[in-house]
Amino acid sequence: MTVATTEPGAVPSESASATEPESALATARRQLERAAAHLDIDPNVVERLKHPQRVQRVSLPLERDDGSVEVYTGYRAQHDSVRGPFKGGLRYHPDVSEEECIGLAMWMTWKCAVMDLPFGGAKGGIVVNPKDLSVDERERLTRRFAQELRDVIGPMQDIPAPDMGTDAETMGWFMDAYSMQEGETIPGVVTGKPPVIGGSLGREEAPGRSVAIVAREACTYYDRPLEDVTVAVQGFGSVGANAARALDDWGATVVALSDVNGAIYDPDGLDTNDVMGHDERPGMVSGYDAPETLSNEALLELDVDVLIPAAVGNVITEANAGDVRADMVVEGANGPTTFAADAILAERGVEVIPDILANAGGVTVSYFEWLQDVNHRSWSLDRVNEELEAKMLDAWRDVRRTYEADDDLTWRDATYVVGLQRIVDAHTARGLWP
Ligand SMILES: NC(=O)C1=CN([C@@H]2O[C@H](COP(=O)(O)OP(=O)(O)OC[C@H]3O[C@@H](n4cnc5c(N)ncnc54)[C@H](OP(=O)(O)O)[C@@H]3O)[C@@H](O)[C@H]2O)C=CC1
Numbered sequence: 001m002t003v004a005t006t007e008p009g010a011v012p013s014e015s016a017s018a019t020e021p022e023s024a025l026a027t028a029r030r031q032l033e034r035a036a037a038h039l040d041i042d043p044n045v046v047e048r049l050k051h052p053q054r055v056q057r058v059s060l061p062l063e064r065d066d067g068s069v070e071v072y073t074g075y076r077a078q079h080d081s082v083r084g085p086f087k088g089g090l091r092y093h094p095d096v097s098e099e100e101c102i103g104l105a106m107w108m109t110w111k112c113a114v115m116d117l118p119f120g121g122a123k124g125g126i127v128v129n130p131k132d133l134s135v136d137e138r139e140r141l142t143r144r145f146a147q148e149l150r151d152v153i154g155p156m157q158d159i160p161a162p163d164m165g166t167d168a169e170t171m172g173w174f175m176d177a178y179s180m181q182e183g184e185t186i187p188g189v190v191t192g193k194p195p196v197i198g199g200s201l202g203r204e205e206a207p208g209r210s211v212a213i214v215a216r217e218a219c220t221y222y223d224r225p226l227e228d229v230t231v232a233v234q235g236f237g238s239v240g241a242n243a244a245r246a247l248d249d250w251g252a253t254v255v256a257l258s259d260v261n262g263a264i265y266d267p268d269g270l271d272t273n274d275v276m277g278h279d280e281r282p283g284m285v286s287g288y289d290a291p292e293t294l295s296n297e298a299l300l301e302l303d304v305d306v307l308i309p310a311a312v313g314n315v316i317t318e319a320n321a322g323d324v325r326a327d328m329v330v331e332g333a334n335g336p337t338t339f340a341a342d343a344i345l346a347e348r349g350v351e352v353i354p355d356i357l358a359n360a361g362g363v364t365v366s367y368f369e370w371l372q373d374v375n376h377r378s379w380s381l382d383r384v385n386e387e388l389e390a391k392m393l394d395a396w397r398d399v400r401r402t403y404e405a406d407d408d409l410t411w412r413d414a415t416y417v418v419g420l421q422r423i424v425d426a427h428t429a430r431g432l433w434p
C-alpha cells in the first residue's frame with residue numbers, strides 16, 4: 001500500500017537554525033556545500049545534489065502475535081544514480097524519518113563514489129524498535145516492506161542491505177518476499193544475505209573491518225604503530241564489534257567498549273573476543289565483568305589515541321567536541337559528528353577520518369556480493385578480504401593524495417572532494433544536467 005511518493009525538490013525543509021541537534025540531512029547538506037567550495041562546480045549542480053531523486057513512503061500494517069494490527073511507516077530515499085543502481089541499507093529504529101533517510105542516502109552516494117563502485121546512493125528504514133517485536137513479527141513486517149517497495153527496487157534499480165537494527169536474517173526474508181512476488185529467485189535484489197542463499201562471505205564483518213583498515217592506515221600515516229595505540233569503541237554491533245576485534249587482533253589495545261546501556265573500561269585492554277556482541281546478546285556488553293563501567297558520554301571523552309563512534313549519529317556535538325581527548329576519530333557510524341563539532345575538532349587538531357571512507361567496507365563487500373549474485377559465482381573468504389583490502393587501500397591513497405595536496409582540507413573535505421568530483425564528472429559525461 002504505497003501512500004505517497006515525494007517527487008524531486010519536495011524535500012522536508014532543512015531547519016533554518018544551525019543549532020543542534022541537527023538532522024542527518026542538515027549535516028549532509030552543510031558538508032556538501034563545504035566540500036563543493038574546494039571544487040570548481042556549478043552552484044546549480046550543488047543545489048541539485050542537496051535533493052533526492054525520489055522518496056518512497058509506505059504504510060506497513062503488521063498483525064501482531066496477539067492478533068491486533070499496528071501500522072508502521074517505512075521509507076526508501078533514492079538520492080542519485082548517475083554511476084549505477086541505488087545502493088544502501090535499511091534501518092529499523094524508532095528515530096527513522098524521511099529527513100534522516102535522505103541525509104543517509106546522500107552519504108551513500110558519496111561513499112560509493114569514494115570507493116569507485118558502480119552504484120548510487122539510497123537509504124531506507126522503518127520507524128520501529130525491532131526489540132519490541134517477536135522474530136515472527138519482524139519477519140512479517142519485513143515481508144510487507146519488500147512487497148510495498150517492489151516497484152522501486154531490483155538488482156539493476158535499487159539494492160537494499162543491512163543497517164542498524166537489521167541483519168542477514170532480515171535480508172533473507174526480504175529477498176524471499178521479493179522473489180516470491182517476481183516468481184523467480186532473485187538473490188541480487190539485496191546484499192548482506194546469509195551465504196547459503198547468495199550472501200557473500202565476509203559481508204557481516206566488512207564495515208568493521210574497513211574501519212580497522214582505515215584506522216591502521218591513519219595510525220601508520222601519523223607514525224603510530226598499532227602496538228602503541230589505545231582505542232575506545234562506542235557501539236558493539238556489526239560495525240563496532242568487528243572493528244574492535246580486528247584492531248585487537250592486529251595489536252592495538254582496546255580499552256573501552258559500549259552498548260546502548262553503557263560502557264566498560266579496562267586501561268590494560270579488554271579481550272574483545274570474550275565480550276558478547278549485539279548479534280549474540282544485544283545489550284550484554286555493559287553487563288561484562290570489567291574493572292570499570294562508564295557512561296556512553298564518558299567513553300567519548302576518554303584519553304585514547306583512537307576513538308571509534310560506531311553506534312548512532314550525532315554523538316559528537318558542539319557540547320562535547322571540546323572534551324574529546326582522542327588524537328583521532330575514525331567514524332564507524334554514519335554521521336556521528338555534527339557539522340559544528342567537526343569544526344571544533346579541526347580547530348583543536350583532532351583528525352577525523354570520515355564515515356564515507358572508514359565504514360565503506362560494508363557497501364564494498366555488498367558490491368562483491370552483487371557481482372557474485374548476478375554472475376552466479378561464489379568467492380572464498382580470502383578472496384573477499386583480499387579484494388576489500390585492495391579497494392580500501394586504493395580509496396585511502398586517493399583521499400590521502402587529495403588531503404596532502406591542499407593544506408586547507410580536513411580528511412572529511414578531502415574524502416568529499418574525491419567522491420563529489422566523480423559524481424560531477426559522471427553527470428557531465430552523461431550530459432543535460434541538472
Ligand atoms: N551494518 C552495516 O552494514 C553498516 C552500518 N553502518 C552504520 O554503523 C552504525 C551502527 O550500525 P550497526 O553496527 O549495523 O548496528 P547494530 O544494530 O548491529 O549495532 C548497534 C550497536 O550500537 C549500540 N547502540 C544503539 N544505540 C546506542 C546509543 N544510543 N548509544 C550507544 N550505543 C548504542 C547497540 O547496543 P545494543 O546491543 O544494546 O542494542 C549495538 O551495540 C550505524 O550508524 C550504521 O548506519 C555503516 C556502514 C555499514
Ligand SMILES: O=C(O)CCC(=O)C(=O)O
Nearest residue numbers: 088089161163362363366
Ligand atoms: O551494503 C550496503 O549496500 C550499504 C551499507 C550501508 O547502509 C552503509 O554503508 O551505510
